Amino acid sequence: MKAETGTAGAAQADPACSERLPLAAQDGPVSMTISRVARLHRIAAGKVLKGLGLYPGQEFVMMHLWDAGPVRQSDLIKAVDLDPSTVTKMLQRLEQAGHVRRRPDPDDRRAVLVEATDASCGLLTEVRRSWGDLEDHTLAGLDPAERAELARLLGRVETNLCVETADCPEEAARRAALRR
Amino acid sequence: MKAETGTAGAAQADPACSERLPLAAQDGPVSMTISRVARLHRIAAGKVLKGLGLYPGQEFVMMHLWDAGPVRQSDLIKAVDLDPSTVTKMLQRLEQAGHVRRRPDPDDRRAVLVEATDASCGLLTEVRRSWGDLEDHTLAGLDPAERAELARLLGRVETNLCVETADCPEEAARRAALRR
DNA sequence: GAGATTAACTTGGTCGGCCAAGGAATGCGC
DNA sequence: GCGCATTCCTTGGCCGACCAAGTTAATCTC
Incomplete structure (x- = not known):
């Protein structure tokens, strides 16, 4: 939708085929993917919700x-x-x-x-x-075991992110645990 | 940080202990987790980035x-x-x-x-x-195999979400594939 | 070369989010 | 009862993100 015909000049020149990740992000590949997935997921949700007002x-x-x-x-x-x-x-x-x-x-x-x-x-x-x-749509192509594993791993990530986000680790951990 | 002492009254009454998920979201538990993780991750990123201006x-x-x-x-x-x-x-x-x-x-x-x-x-x-x-911090407590698996699954999810987001499935799939 | 098309921004508007600050009612201490 | 802290909500400001529309410049067409 944004990147159209892709004759976009030299900026995206894949030099060799090494790293598609920005230099400053090479220590955080999963974080990068999370960010992208987050945005795509929100867009997808928004698109379908727009029809409902x-x-x-x-x-x-x-x-x-x-x-x-x-x-x-x-x-x-x-x-x-x-x-x-x-x-x-x-x-x-x-x-x-x-x-x-x-x-x-x-x-x-x-x-x-x-x-x-x-x-x-x-x-x-x-x-x-x-x-x-x-x-x-999000989980297309994933078998039940993979879905369960993804849910488990994301749950763990959520717990991790909760602890630092909150000012009180204990409380955050409690809340994170509750959601599982 | 928001949910403090948690004496919050009856609204969050866990009836039995069955479902923590809203009724309307019961068919999309992973989507729910993705949304929460997305927000927490963004907040965590924002917090650390704020210090850098x-x-x-x-x-x-x-x-x-x-x-x-x-x-x-x-x-x-x-x-x-x-x-x-x-x-x-x-x-x-x-x-x-x-x-x-x-x-x-x-x-x-x-x-x-x-x-x-x-x-x-x-x-x-x-x-x-x-x-x-x-x-x-995001991946704390996950061993290398789990991290790899999470990356793989998220990559797959990203590909899935790309296809519908774009108006041209072919193009989207191509772009999604590029990022892997 | 004049005219239409396309590309490259910019502006204005709207929403979801956050923070900071403020006003109003309640509750607590004494 | 009085005063002070808390709680509850609102306002204003700012930023990321989107869409719609508009402007200017390049390009394509004839």
Whole structure:
């Protein structure tokens, strides 16, 4: 889509056939692949979600709302583990799009209760199907054993990345473990 | 960092102990993990890069510039495979930050030549080191065989995702194959 | 060589993300 | 009860990323 006819001149000259990896990235080939896969995966998800009226990232919020019903916004924020401001703005857009309803919490005048609209619940099935299609496409050509192994390894990577990300290793490890 | 003391109320009530995965995502567990790993990995990369004066995403542009020297912007765009407008704005910021120099191409008055500044070249080593650290951290606890397997599987996933992303499957497959 | 096409950016808009800072309500200590 | 810290959410700013549209220059066509 970006790289078209590929007569692109000399920049991509593969000298010999040695290293396709940038010099500065040679100590991190897997990290490089993760980055690329991440982007491709997000694009693929976004493409399929666009047809449903969702932007990439919103899926996770909606998924939690479908599961949990009316939730305090702060709980939602903890569930999806995003910055509060990110969630606020996303919810404003989701509300305007009619996917979400918000109302003040009668028990706590600071808090806001969020829930998926009835209309949006129709999306659940389609999102689930799309998500399944994405999975199929992502894992095409991998047999069950390979899929399991990939899941295992990615799980381990997730745990690894969690520990450093969080300021409190213990807590991060606990959370990472929970997801497994 | 976000999920703190975790007394978070009833929202995350693990009913029984069955599914930690949202209902709508149950057909795509690996996709879910990929999304989480992607975000964590980007955050980890961003954290380490911030100390070097780079924002996440800029690394890839700089890496290519360090390798390729002065390049036409259009070639750079093809190399990193991003939207032209994304690269334009990123370069404006990189230029203002002193990491990059831009000048018109004498041979083509439409085009712009981009190169890393001498100052930025000092970053190469540090970025490489950081990238290596990130790799170590990401793959901690995996033995060489597991790392190789993960790389192989991710490569396959990348190929899979490439085909659908591009409008021309042939071209995408070719490009995907090139990266392996 | 004039006219249409294509290539190479740029600008403006929108979203997802983050950080920093602020305002409002609650809860705690005393 | 009063004050101070916490919690909850919002706003503004910034950056990466996309799309759509527009501008300028090269190129192709006749």
